[in-house]
Amino acid sequence: DVHLVESGGGLVQPGRSLRLSCAASGFKFENYAMHWVRQAPGKGLEWVSGISWGSGNIAYADSVKGRFTIFRDNAKNFLYLQMNSLRTDDTAFYYCAKPKTAAPGCLDRWGQGTLVTVSS
Amino acid sequence: DIQMTQSPSSLSASVGDTVTINCRTSQDINTYLNWYQQKLGQPPDLLITGASSLQSGVPSRFSGSGSGTDFSLTISGLRPEDFATYYCQQSYSYPYTFGPGTKLEIK
Numbered sequence: 001d002v003h004l005v006e007s008g009g010g011l012v013q014p015g016r017s018l019r020l021s022c023a024a025s026g027f028k029f030e031n032y033a034m035h036w037v038r039q040a041p042g043k044g045l046e047w048v049s050g051i052s053w054g055s056g057n058i059a060y061a062d063s064v065k066g067r068f069t070i071f072r073d074n075a076k077n078f079l080y081l082q083m084n085s086l087r088t089d090d091t092a093f094y095y096c097a098k099p100k101t102a103a104p105g106c107l108d109r110w111g112q113g114t115l116v117t118v119s120s
Numbered sequence: 121d122i123q124m125t126q127s128p129s130s131l132s133a134s135v136g137d138t139v140t141i142n143c144r145t146s147q148d149i150n151t152y153l154n155w156y157q158q159k160l161g162q163p164p165d166l167l168i169t170g171a172s173s174l175q176s177g178v179p180s181r182f183s184g185s186g187s188g189t190d191f192s193l194t195i196s197g198l199r200p201e202d203f204a205t206y207y208c209q210q211s212y213s214y215p216y217t218f219g220p221g222t223k224l225e226i227k
Contacts, residue, residue, distance in 0.1 A: 035216070037218075044207065044218060044219075044220050044221045045156075045158075045164065045207055045209075045218040045221070046218065047209070047215055047216040047217060047218060050214065050216065059214035059215060060215070061215045062121065062215070095163050097163075100166075100169065103169060103170075103211070104211070105152065105154070105209070105210075105211020105212075105216045106154050106166060106169040106170075106211055107154075107156075107164075107166060107209075108166045108175065110163035110164060111163065112163060113163060
């Protein structure tokens with residue numbers, strides 16, 4: 001059974017950094033692109049970043065470009081999101097998501113999310 | 121970036137009704153359009169990929185159609201568990217943008 005478990009969220013001051021982790025199990029992690037999607041409380045979904053299976057293709061939403069870095073460790077089955085220069089509008093639940101086989105943008109498995117709160 | 125719009129933003133309906141949610145993209149995305157259902161406090165569930173392909177396990181009362189820039193999700197014969205928020209998402213090109221969502225409420 002596919003399992004995605006995010007961790008690393010919490011309360012952080014504006015301008016500080018935070019690193020999110022996503023532990024993946026139940027599938028061959030190294031074969032799949034992976035994504036981060038966020039959702040501010042009471043708001044809609046926002047795709048944040050995606051990384052190909054071998055890290056050769058990486059993309060970011062304009063809202064986080066230059067501040068966030070996605071990376072992965074295929075040996076440990078972990079996905080990460082390094083978030084720097086955090087702003088209050090980065091406050092959200094952050095989900096890691098796995099795409100369907102052969103459909104890199106169709107997110108068929110999601111973690112339960114980790115809440116990041118940026119506030120002074 | 122590809123912009124997404126959805127209509128309506130909210131919808132009231134009764135059990136047994138048939139409802140349609142629309143999604144429009146700012147450029148031609150062929151059929152690279154997916155639909156998700158999200159219930160309160162839960163992550164989204166993938167319902168439909170490729171504009172019209174039902175995910176395994178999704179009831180046949182859900183259907184999707186469209187191509188190019190105009191798409192729709194239809195739920196025929198609403199059941200109590202269908203009251204949720206629905207999002208479209210394009211997977212044609214990065215960034216993989218989502219629509220703003222349609223909240224389906226019980227009348």
